Amino acid sequence: MTERLMHSREVDALVSQFGEPHRCSYSLQVSRSTYDAWSEKISSGPVACRGEVIMVIIRPNGNVLLHTKDFYPDGVYRLLSGRVLWEDDVEQTLRREVAEETNLDVSVQSFLGLIEYEFCCRGRSLPFVSYIFELHECGGSLCCLDQGEGITDFREATITELSEIASHLEELEARWKDWGQFRAVAHRVVRELLSP
Numbered sequence: 338m339t340e341r342l343m344h345s346r347e348v349d350a351l352v353s354q355f356g357e358p359h360r361c362s363y364s365l366q367v368s369r370s371t372y373d374a375w376s377e378k379i380s381s382g383p384v385a386c387r388g389e390v391i392m393v394i395i396r397p398n399g400n401v402l403l404h405t406k407d408f409y410p411d412g413v414y415r416l417l418s419g420r421v422l423w424e425d426d427v428e429q430t431l432r433r434e435v436a437e438e439t440n441l442d443v444s445v446q447s448f449l450g451l452i453e454y455e456f457c458c459r460g461r462s463l464p465f466v467s468y469i470f471e472l473h474e475c476g477g478s479l480c481c482l483d484q485g486e487g488i489t490d491f492r493e494a495t496i497t498e499l500s501e502i503a504s505h506l507e508e509l510e511a512r513w514k515d516w517g518q519f520r521a522v523a524h525r526v527v528r529e530l531l532s533p
């Protein structure tokens with residue numbers, strides 16, 4: 338299902354540059370309203386995309402950077418991410434999103450994970466891909482440069498605390514349930530891969 342979203346040469350180039358990622362796939366059942374909204378958001382319009390980059394930014398103290406946005410439920414923080422638009426490549430997106438969302442200088446340590454999703458609803462399925470990168474902060478002053486992102490705050494978490502973040506996402510109320518289930522996956526994957 339995700340073949341049309343991923344360019345094999347691009348993935349091979351990322352592997353050559355940043356290492357082989359942990360690869361996994363998840364099938365998630367979502368509501369009809371979620372499926373229709375996500376299908377439109379992903380497949381059409383000015384921000385139609387073929388996936389996302391997830392930025393695991395490790396701060397000098399070893400903690401991971403999280404963020405929240407003005408429309409998230411109270412108390413919800415998560416790893417930073419950014420859409421890979423159809424006309425953009427993954428590495429270009431990664432570097433642009435880090436700059437726009439954090440204003441930090443980072444070094445790419447590894448191509449940590451590649452998650453292939455299938456969102457399912459009543460016999461229909463919608464593919465999506467998350468490219469996860471481990472990044473180490475090496476300079477800059479933390480702030481969001483793109484006000485359109487709606488980022489209102491940052492906080493840090495230990496690698497171990499990512500499990501708690503995932504659990505919180507999974508327990509969100511009905512309106513946010515599908516989104517929370519989806520977002521929790523990457524946090525559990527990162528927790529597993531970066532645990533000491």
